[in-house]
Amino acid sequence: MADDTSIRALEEKVAELRTMMESGGVDLSEEITLLEKKLFALRREQYARMSDWDRVKLARHPERPRGSPLVEAVAENFYELRGDRMGGDDPALRGGPALLDGRRIMILFHHRGSTREQQHACRFGMATPQGYRKAIRLMNIAERLRLPLLSLVDTPGAYPGVQSEEQNIAGAIAESISRTLALDVPTLTVILGEGGSGGAIAIAATDRVLMMENATYSVISPEGAAAILWKDPQATPQAAQALRLTAPPLMELGLIDQIIAEPVGGAHTDPKSTADELRTAVSNHLHELSSIPLDELRALRYKRYRNAGSVRAAADQRG
Amino acid sequence: MPIRRDDRGRYVEVEPRRTEETAWLRCRECGELVFRRKLKESNHICQRCGAYFFLTAHERVTSLVDEDSFEPLGLGATSLDPLEFVDRRPYQERLEEAQAITGLNDAILVGRGTLDGCPLVLAVMDFRFIGGSMGQVVGDEIAAALERCAQEEVPFVLVVASGGARVQEGMVSLLQMAKTVAARNVLAEAAVPFIAVLTYPSSGGMLASVGSLADITIAEQGAMIGFAGPRVIEQTTGERLPAGFQTASFALEHGMVDQVVTRESLRAELTRALSVLQGGSHG
Numbered sequence: 001m002a003d004d005t006s007i008r009a010l011e012e013k014v015a016e017l018r019t020m021m022e023s024g025g026v027d028l029s030e031e032i033t034l035l036e037k038k039l040f041a042l043r044r045e046q047y048a049r050m051s052d053w054d055r056v057k058l059a060r061h062p063e064r065p066r067g068s069p070l071v072e073a074v075a076e077n078f079y080e081l082r083g084d085r086m087g088g089d090d091p092a093l094r095g096g097p098a099l100l101d102g103r104r105i106m107i108l109f110h111h112r113g114s115t116r117e118q119q120h121a122c123r124f125g126m127a128t129p130q131g132y133r134k135a136i137r138l139m140n141i142a143e144r145l146r147l148p149l150l151s152l153v154d155t156p157g158a159y160p161g162v163q164s165e166e167q168n169i170a171g172a173i174a175e176s177i178s179r180t181l182a183l184d185v186p187t188l189t190v191i192l193g194e195g196g197s198g199g200a201i202a203i204a205a206t207d208r209v210l211m212m213e214n215a216t217y218s219v220i221s222p223e224g225a226a227a228i229l230w231k232d233p234q235a236t237p238q239a240a241q242a243l244r245l246t247a248p249p250l251m252e253l254g255l256i257d258q259i260i261a262e263p264v265g266g267a268h269t270d271p272k273s274t275a276d277e278l279r280t281a282v283s284n285h286l287h288e289l290s291s292i293p294l295d296e297l298r299a300l301r302y303k304r305y306r307n308a309g310s311v312r313a314a315a316d317q318r319g
Numbered sequence: 320m321p322i323r324r325d326d327r328g329r330y331v332e333v334e335p336r337r338t339e340e341t342a343w344l345r346c347r348e349c350g351e352l353v354f355r356r357k358l359k360e361s362n363h364i365c366q367r368c369g370a371y372f373f374l375t376a377h378e379r380v381t382s383l384v385d386e387d388s389f390e391p392l393g394l395g396a397t398s399l400d401p402l403e404f405v406d407r408r409p410y411q412e413r414l415e416e417a418q419a420i421t422g423l424n425d426a427i428l429v430g431r432g433t434l435d436g437c438p439l440v441l442a443v444m445d446f447r448f449i450g451g452s453m454g455q456v457v458g459d460e461i462a463a464a465l466e467r468c469a470q471e472e473v474p475f476v477l478v479v480a481s482g483g484a485r486v487q488e489g490m491v492s493l494l495q496m497a498k499t500v501a502a503r504n505v506l507a508e509a510a511v512p513f514i515a516v517l518t519y520p521s522s523g524g525m526l527a528s529v530g531s532l533a534d535i536t537i538a539e540q541g542a543m544i545g546f547a548g549p550r551v552i553e554q555t556t557g558e559r560l561p562a563g564f565q566t567a568s569f570a571l572e573h574g575m576v577d578q579v580v581t582r583e584s585l586r587a588e589l590t591r592a593l594s595v596l597q598g599g600s601h602g
Binding site for chain 1: 394396397398399401402404405406407455456458459462484486487488489490491492493494495496497498500501502503504505522523524526527528529530531532545546547551552555556558560561564565573574575
């Protein structure tokens with residue numbers, strides 16, 4: 001991002017002054033307040049000028065709240081369930097029951113890892129067939145125990161590897177979509193960071209789909225689109241723009257239901273308030289969904305996906 | 320006749336196969352000049368080297384259903400270009416060009432017909448139409464066909480020839496995966512059979528949705544079957560791809576399909592598969 005370095009420099013300065021104040025006993029609070037104001041203004045200014053490509057970078061920001069730390073911040077008593085019961089466990093797609101605002105739910109989430117080792121182990125959040133088969137297993141448990149399903153999506157895409165293909169990644173994604181659509185419990189997705197193509201939709205065909213303000217959701221990465229359609233990696237920012245992968249256009253297209261506000265500068269600037277906003281939004285939607293009879297819920301869900309981006313539905317809307 | 324294109328996992332490409340037809344086509348495999356009319360008689364297989372030529376959707380339909388039994392059921396819709404997408408060229412232009420080349424509204428041809436007298440609904444994809452990619456029209460057509468099959472209790476046959484999702488329709492195309500799977504679930508509830516035929520290529524979002532959810536899945540020899548393209552895999556993982564990767568026999572070996580058949584025997588195999596699934600009476 002254009003001003004990332006100046007923002008970073010200011011952040012560091014503020015942190016430095018705080019340390020000085022704490023260790024030295026000098027009162028620097030006025031200076032700190034002044035710098036923080038400046039920092040906020042800078043962030044807001046930069047925020048307003050953000051291109052779609054900037055937003056992609058924000059969605060991928062290394063410090064963005066995500067994965068298990070975010071789950072712990074949003075929900076209580078998370079109990080991780082591991083393994084697909086068919087030969088393995090994928091650390092990139094995780095889940096288990098938890099309490100959210102007093103409601104017991106089943107959470108599925110992509111995990112990118114924070115340390116280098118973790119990131120390698122979970123391939124930066126790219127799930128394998130084992131991950132999607134574990135997701136199906138957890139959905140089955142959710143249905144048996146009548147737990148609403150919450151999918152927290154944050155993945156560059158499903159893992160494109162030789163072993164993924166040998167273990168039928170396409171079939172695993174298809175089965176996962178099918179199971180999600182047929183679930184006899186309320187279902188909800190939040191796109192947290194990157195909603196990468198098949199790896200995202202595999203667990204995101206739910207009753208409601210919400211997006212964080214700086215999340216992206218796309219059929220292909222901007223890099224991939226630039227390579228295939230423009231045949232030029234330089235066209236990546238252009239591709240990001242053309243794909244309409246940010247929340248507002250997807251809201252306009254009727255493909256998502258709500259945009260969850262993030263603090264100015266992005267979720268990473270205030271993980272606590274981000275978690276609070278997320279919890280409130282999820283809780284509200286789960287509350288609404290829980291009041292709809294299951295038969296009706298499934299009929300609404302069918303209608304939603306049957307009409308999604310449909311030529312006829314669009315024509316009806318216009319006509 | 321050696322019909323083993325499988326190891327290379329590719330058909331011979333004859334492009335562009337425009338509507339203004341030339342009388343002769345060159346086989347890119349062996350260089351033979353083939354008389355187009357002869358090619359039709361041979362199921363579009365090169366008589367010299369056994370290579371498979373691409374089939375258009377109409378040619379595929381002709382090769383599978385009883386003569387003169389096919390009746391189109393298409394919705395007649397064209398893509399609304401929901402993103403007003405422009406890359407090096409406007410998507411609208413690509414659409415118009417593809418429509419002119421194929422004579423189709425989009426990458427799929429749907430209709431009813433009979434196979435050895437048995438009624439079925441057939442949906443055949445056409446790779447010439449923007450790589451057989453699935454956008455809103457393909458999604459709508461497949462969903463409508465599945466719903467019709469559920470209602471009329473007629474088996475559904477889908478012949479896949481698709482590179483995946485229609486990138487130019489962005490998220491609208493990704494959601495067609497959910498749409499087609501939702502409609503597939505309706506067919507399942509109606510206990511009506513669904514057979515998928517995977518040809519060159521069957522990949523990406525098309526394979527990761529309705530393409531992988533049939534009751535019986537038949538691969539045509541020479542098909543490419545896989546989620547991610549070879550280049551993407553190599554670039555992302557640095558892995559070397561094993562010989563025969565993502566071919567029809569690879570898919571069979573790894574449990575993704577029930578049968579691999581030659582183009583000549585596809586019709587007979589489909590008849591057999593349809594008959595074996597029909598007439599379930601339990602419940």
